[in-house]
Amino acid sequence: MHINSNPDIRISAFQWVPDFAQGMVRDIRIRWALEEIERPYDTSLFDATQPRDAKYREWQPFGQVPAFDDGNVRMFESGAILLYLGEQDERLLPGKLQDRWEATAWLIAALNSVEPILSTIVSYDIFHADKDWAKAARPAAVEFAEARLQSVSDALGDKNWLTGRFTIADIMMVTVLRNVKHTDMVAGFPTLAAYQQRGEQRPAFQRALKAQTEPFAEHEPQMV
Known part of the structure; x- marks a missing residue:
């Protein structure tokens, strides 16, 4: 297209x-x-x-x-x-008020509450991998990131998509999760791993x- x-x-x-x-x-x-x-x-x-x-x-x-x-x-x-x-x-983005703003909230959450934490891991692993300070800081950053991933996983639950149907929130969250594809972090959360795979499999x-x-x-x- x-x-x-x-x-x-x-x-x-x-x-x-x-x-x-x-x-x-x-x-x-x-x-x-x-x-x-x-x-x-x-x-x-x-x-x-x-x-x-x-x-x-x-x-x-x-x-x-x-x-x-x-x-x-x-x-x-x-x-x-x-x-x-x-x-x-x-x-x-759905027209119904609750659904619309729920999707909007999740889009912003992906940008504000998840991506900056995952980007820290990317920074340590790719741009500063040879720095002792990055190696020392990484475990605490991973712990923080995993807590955020757990929160997203819990909220997703047994739904296919964050708000129940596919929206721009899922476009944002799936692409944010891909930031750490060089690690096994998302794989540690089977619900999120399946969710990311569903997004990536969309034509x-x-x-x-x-x-x-x-x-x-x-x-x-x-x-x-």
Whole structure:
């Protein structure tokens, strides 16, 4: 769905990232949502190894991806973009007041209460793995992260999705859980592991993953 001769929507993404980040960059959240509702889109690809210029920072002030433009609204931050798309299609965000705000709360919880803790583990394991201070701090960080994962698992219970039906909250939470795919942390919570697998098995996710990763082979830096 991401190829179209005249798409209304454009998102920013990276043309290449290292192996550990492939399938993880946050534009996958927007791609997934758009695939779920069969909305065509195009991409503006940027070199992740180079600073984004001033023009791009007018679109995304921090120089990150994704940024979004549908001809009506230009915006940034994956959570805000998902909410915007959800407002337009009940397949992503239900119209009933309680269900709508429950899904919104879970989307924000994924961003605020889960992702920062899991990102700490990523930082220790990937970016500071050779640092003694990171090795010393990791056990406490893992304990904190596992407590948060237990809370999500308990809330999910025997439901397939966080609010009972698939919403943008699940797009956000599944992609947040994927942050620690280099570990066995989620596997330690069978309910969450099954939940993440359900999300990743959705055809729309698979199309989004393929769309994100396809340019990487073409733009992979050549070793000199």
